[in-house]
Amino acid sequence: MTESTGSNKSVKLTQQQKDDYLEFDASCCPICNDDRLSLGKLKHPSNILIIQRSTCRACGAEWLEQYAMNDIILTKEGSDL
Numbered sequence: 742m743t744e745s746t747g748s749n750k751s752v753k754l755t756q757q758q759k760d761d762y763l764e765f766d767a768s769c770c771p772i773c774n775d776d777r778l779s780l781g782k783l784k785h786p787s788n789i790l791i792i793q794r795s796t797c798r799a800c801g802a803e804w805l806e807q808y809a810m811n812d813i814i815l816t817k818e819g820s821d822l
């Protein structure tokens with residue numbers, strides 16, 4: 742898997758850093774563990790994928806959070822056409 746931050750292609754998180762980030766509800770910086778995160782605008786590369794840029798206000802690290810649709814739940818049945 743390749744990821745690009747747009748500015749520095751050598752920057753990478755370890756799998757352990759990623760796992761920790763997800764395990765703790767994506768609430769602390771994966772680099773310095775500070776919880777002062779600021780979230781950027783959502784981008785929708787497709788209907789089933791959302792990407793959001795996050796920035797740590799403590800250490801200045803930036804990363805992209807990727808959300809993939811994993812289920813759909815019917816909340817209203819359509820009428821017969």
Ligand SMILES: [Zn+2]
Nearest residue numbers: 770773797800
């Ligand atoms: Zn940080």
